Amino acid sequence: MLRQYELVERVKAYDPDADEAMLNRAYVYTVQKHGTQKRASGDPYFSHPVEVAGLMTELKLDQETIITALLHDTVEDTLATIDEVERLFGPEVARLVDGVTKLSKIETLTENERAAENLRKFLLAMSEDLRVLLVKLADRLHNMRTLHFIKSAEKRQRIARETMDIYAPLAERVGMYEYMREMQLLAFEQLEPEAYATITGRLAQIRSQEGGQVDAIALSLKQALAEAGLKVEVTGREKHPYSIWRKMAERHVSFEQITDIMAFRVITETAADCYTALGVIHQAWQMIPGRFKDYLSTPKINGYRSLHTSLIYRNSMRVEVQIKTAEMHRTNEFGLAAHWAYKQGGDQPDGQVGWLRDLIEILDTSHDAEELLEHTKLAIYQDRIFAFTPKGALHQLPKGATPIDFAFGVHTDLGSAAVGAKINGRHVPLRTQLVNGDVVEIIKSRNAEPQLSWLGFVVTGKARAAIRRFVRQKERQEVAAIGQKLFDEIVERLPAKIGKKALAAAIKRLDLRTEEELMFAIGSAKVDDRAVMEALVPGSAADLPDPDRWPQQQRAIAIRGLTPGVAFGLADCCHPVPGDRIVGLRQPGKGVEVHAIDCLALANGIDADWLDLSWDARTDGATGRLRAVLYNRPGTLAEMAAIFATNKANVVNLQMTQRDDPFHTYEVDLEVRDLAHLTRIVSALRASDAVAQAERI
Template sequence: MLRQYELVERVQSYDPNADEAMLNRAYVYTVQKHGTQKRASGDPYFSHPVEVAGLMTDLKLDQDTIITALLHDTVEDTLATIGEVEELFGGDVARLVDGVTKLSKIEAMPENERAAENLRKFLLAMSEDIRVLLVKLGDRLHNMRTLHYIKSPEKRARIARETMDIYAPLAERVGMYEYMREMQALAFEQLEPEAYGTITGRLEQIRSQDGGQVDAIALAIKQALAEAGLKVEVVGREKHPYSIWKKMAERHVSFEQITDIMAFRVIAESDDDCYRALGVLHRTWQFIPGRFKDYVSTPKTNGYRSLHTALIYENSMRVEVQIRTRDMHQTNEYGLAAHWAYKQGDRPDGQVGWLRDLIEIVDASHDAEELLEHTRLAIYQDRIFAFTPKGALFQLPKGSTPVDFAFAVHTDLGAQTVGAKINGRHMPLRTVLHNGDVVEIIKGKAAEPQLSWLGFVVTGKARASIRRAVRQKERSEVAELGTLMFEEIAGRLPTKIGKKAIREAVKRLGLDDAEELMYAIGAAQLDDREVMEALVPGSTAQLPDEPDWPRQERAISIVGLTPGVGFQLAQCCHPVPGDRIVGIRKPGEGVEVHAIDCLTLASGIDHDWLDLSWGKRSQGAIGRVRATLYDRPGTLAELAGIFAKNLANVMHIAQTQHDPPFQVYEVDLEVQDVAHLTRVLSALRASDAITQAERI
C-alpha cells in the first residue's frame, strides 16, 4: 500500500503545483473515516481507496481526481456526508464523490434491475464528468485484483460477469486497453476456471519450449526495419488467455489451430515512419490478405490509432504486428486518461460523443432488460466504417443496416427514414453495410419508425428509438380511441361534463392528467361504470348490470360499385369499416374488397382495381386477430371474457401454435368497425394473460 508521502510525491512528480496540504488532508481523512474496517482479504479497508488513488497517479490525473479516489467510499461506507466533503475539499470533489457514490446504493435490487440501475446512474454521472468513469474503472480494477478473497462463489461470479459485460467494454470505449485486458483476464479466471487453467497451462508450456523464439522474431523485425533506415523499438508478447479463448469460441477451433498467438508491437518515431515500416514488413514477409487495418488515418471512436497487419513468418508461422508512434501508444493504452487536461480546460469531448448515444438510450429504455440489451450493443466494439454522401465518417457495429446508419447520424433522420441508397444504388433497408459504403438516407416528413425494423437493426440506439416511437404511437392511438369512447360515455350522463368534472374525475381515479384518463379508457383499464361514477358520483346507482344499448346488426354497403354488382370482403385481409379499401374485379366472380395494405395486393394482381369506400351506414364485419397467451389454466377463459366484455362476437377460433410456455390462437371476430377492433386489441394487450395481440 502507498504511504502518504509516496502518494504526494507521485502527484507532484507530474503536477508540481499540486496542493500538498490538501492531498495530505484527504489521505488522513479516508484513514480516519474507515478506521478499523477490514476488507475480505483482512487488510485495512482504507488500503483500497489508497490503491485506487495510486492507479489514478499512474494515469497522471489531476489533483481533484486523486482526492476523489481517496474519498470515493467514505460517504457510502462511513459516517461522512457530501456536505462535509464539500466543506473540506471543495465543490468539484464533492460532485465527483457523489457521482461515484450513487452507483453503489442498489444492493437490494434483483440482479438484472441492479445491473441496469447501476448502469443508468453510471452513464448519467459520467456524461457530466468523465472523471467519474475513470475513478470507477480504477475502483473496479482493484476490486477484481482482490476478488479471490471473497468466499461466496456466487458473489464472485456476479461481480466477474458485471465486469465482463459492462466495465471492460467501457474501458475499451474510452481507450483504456490496459484496464480492459486485465479486467477481462481476471473475470475470465472466475467465470471459466477450467478454460483459463487449460489455456494458461498451454501458454506456459509454449513459453518453456520457446527457446527464445519471440525475442528472435522481434530482433528480425527490428533488423529489417533498421536496414531500411528506420529507428524503431520492437516488443513481442503473447496474447492474453481471454483473447485466445474468445478467438477459439468465435472460430470454433482448438488451441492448436490458433496460429497467431504471438503479437509484436513496433514503436516508430512519426506517422510517416509507421507507413514506411509497414511497407518494409510487407516486402520482407508475406502479409495475410484481409488482416490489414489502418486506424491511423481512420481512428476508432475512442481515439485508438495504430496500423495492424498479420505476416507469415518462417515455417508458415503467423504473427500479428501493430505499428504506432510513442504518443499513439500512450493514448492507446490509457485512452482519455492519457491526455486529460483539466487545468487548461481542454476536455476531449470529441472522443466521448458516443456517450450522448448512451444517454439517449437511457432515456428511451422501457425497463431493466431493455436498458442492458441496448447498452451492451452500444458499448461492444466490432466496427465497420460508412460515409455520408458529403464524406462524414460514422463507425457502426458489424451487421449494421441503413436504418442503424440513419439513427447514428441523427435520431430525427432515423425516424424519418423511408429508403436508402448504398453506393448510389437503391437498396432495401435491411441490407447489411460493409466497410467504406457511402450511404444516402431518403427521408419523408410524414414517415415514422416501423416495428418491423426491430427484426434487422443491430445498434442499441436504433432499437431504443424504434421501441420508444412505437410505444408512443400505440399510446397515442389508444388515447385517441379513449377520447371517442369518453364522449360516448359522457353523453349517457344526466349532466353536461366540463373540464372541472374531468379534473375531479382524474383525481378520484388516482391518475395524473386527462390524457392518462383517455388512455386508460381506450386500453380497457377502466370500464364505463367506473368512468361515469368518477365524473358524476352516484350516477351509476340506477343503471342495469348489462349495457342497455342494443347491439347493431351487420350492414355493409360499398361506395364506388356499379349498382347491382355483387361483392365480397377478402378473406386474406378481413377489411372492416374504417379501413381504406380497394376492389379487385374478377371475371365471373364480382368484386373482391381488400384493405389497401393487403399483402395479396403487394404481390401483384393482374386484374382491374377499383377505388372504393364504405357506405355511411356500414357497420359490422369480420376482423381476424392473433393472440399469444401464456400456457396456463384460465388464460383462454380470460381471452373469451375480454371478447364478451367488449361486445365482439367470436365467429371462429383456432389454436395455430403450441410452444410452451406459449399458445397462439387466431380468432375471427364480428366487430362494428376499426375503432371497435382497436378497442378489443387494446384490451387484449392490457391483459396479464396475453403476451401479444395483433390484427391479421
C-alpha cells in the same frame, strides 16, 4: 497498500503545485470514515480507495481526481454525506464523488433495475466530467483484482459478467486498453474457468517448448528495420487468453487451429516512419491479404492510432504486427486518461467523447431497466466498421450495422424519416449489413415513420431505443383514441350532461393528471366504466350490473333477420362479435354464414344471397380472434394470460403461428361479451410492455 506520504509524493512528483494538506486530509478522512470495515480479503476496507487513488497517480491525474478516488466509497458505505464532502473538499470533488457513488440503497428495485439506475446516474455524471469514468474504471479494476476473495460463486459471476458487458467495453471506448485487457482476463477466469485454465496452460506449454522464439522473431524484425535505417523498438508477446478464446468461439476452431497467437509491437520515432516500417516488413515477409488495417489515417472512435498487419513468418507461422509511435502507444494504452494529465488542464478531447451523446439520448428514450442495460451494451459495442456519407463524413458503427443504424447514427430525425438506402450508389434493402468503406445514402420521406420490423435487424442501441420510443408513442395514441370513443359512449349513458369542470374533477378523483391520461386509462382498461361514471357523476353507476358477476355459462347467440329455425354459424374468417355490423350469406343446401360487414372475404364475390342481419338483445357474447406479437423473453406469455383474466375473457384456443426472434406471434380465440369488451382487451395488450403488437383478426 500505499502509505500516506507515498501517495502524496507520487502526486507531487508530477504536480509540484498540488495541495499537500488537502491530499493528507482526504487520506486521513477515508481511513477514519471506513474505520474497522473489512474487505472480503480480510484487509482494512480503506486499502481499496487508497489503491484506487494509486492507480490514478499512475495516470498522472489532477489532485481532485486523486481525492475523489480516496473518497469514492465514503458516501455509499459510511455515514459521510455529499454536503460534508463539499464542505471539507470543495464542490468539484463533491460532484465527482456523487457521480461515482452507486445507488445501492434502493431496496425496492430488482437486481436489473438497480443495476440500470446505477448505470443511469453513472452515465449522466460521466457525460459532465469524464474523470468520473476514470475513477470508476480504476475502482472496478481493483475490485476485479480481489474478486477471488468473495466466497459466493454466484456473486463473483455476476460481478464478472457486469465487468465484461459494461466496464471492459467502456474502458475500450475511451482507449484504456491496459485496463480493458486486465478486466477481461480477470472476468474470463470467473466466467469460463475451464476455458481459462486450458488456454493459459497451452500458452505456458508453448512458451516452454519454443523457448525464446518470441525474442528471436522480435530480433529479426528489428534487424530488418535497422538495415533500412529506421530506429525502432520491437517487443513481442503472446495474444491475450480472452482474445484467443473469442477468436476460437467466433471462428468455431480449436486452439491448435489458431495460427496468429503471437503479436509484435514496433515503436517508431515518427508517423512517417510507421509507413516506411510497414513497407520494409511487407518486402521481407509475405503479408496475409485482408488483414491490414490503417488506424493512422482513420483512427478508432476512441482515438486509437496504429498500423496493423499480419505476416506469414518462417515455417508458415502467422504473426500480428502493430506499428505506432511512442506517443501513439501511450495514448493507445491509456486513451482518455493520457489527455487528463494535470498539465493538460483537464480538457476533454472532443474526438473521443462524441459517442457519449448517443448514451445520453438512450437514457432519455429507454423505457425500463432491461432496455437501458441492453441499449447501453449495444452503444459500447467493441468491434467497429467505418462508413461514409455521400459528402465524405466518416461514421463508426458496430459490425453488422445496417443503413437504418447508419441513419440514426447521423441523426435521429434522419433515421425516423428513412424509407430506402443506397450503398455505393446501388439501391439495397434496409436490412443490408454494411462493410468497411461503404458510402451510404439514406432516402427519406416526410410521411415516413420508424417501423417495428426494424427491431429485427438494427444493432445499435441508439436506433433500437428510438424505434421503441416511437412505437410506444404511436400505440399510446391509438389506445387513447379508442379510449376517447369509449368515453363518449360512457357519457351518453350518464343521467346528466357534463362540462369541463366535471371532467377536471373526474380526472382528479381518478388520481390522473390530464385528459389524455384519462383516455389512455380507459382505452387500456386500467379504469372501468363504473369508475369513470362515478367519477364524472357520483352515484350514476349504482344501478349498473356488476361486471364481475357476468355469467360464465354457455353464451346464447341470437340473430335478428333470420327465419326461425334456420341454421346459422359465425364465420371463421372474421369472427364477428356483438357490436359488429353483420350480414348473412345464404348458399343453396347450406346454413347462413354470418360475417362482419367489413370482412375481407366478402370482397371475393361469393355467389350467395345477402341477408341484412343484426344482433338480438338476448345475445350475451361470442368468440373473437386476435393476433398478439410478444417479445421473446420469460414471462411475456403469462403477462398476456393475466390481461385476459383481468378482463374476464375466456381463452378458447391459443396457437403460436410464427417464431421470429426476438418476437413470437400468437393467434388467440376469446369468449367476449361484445365489441367494446374485445376492444378493451386489445388496448390492454397494446399498453403492455410484454406485447410488441396486438390487433383483432
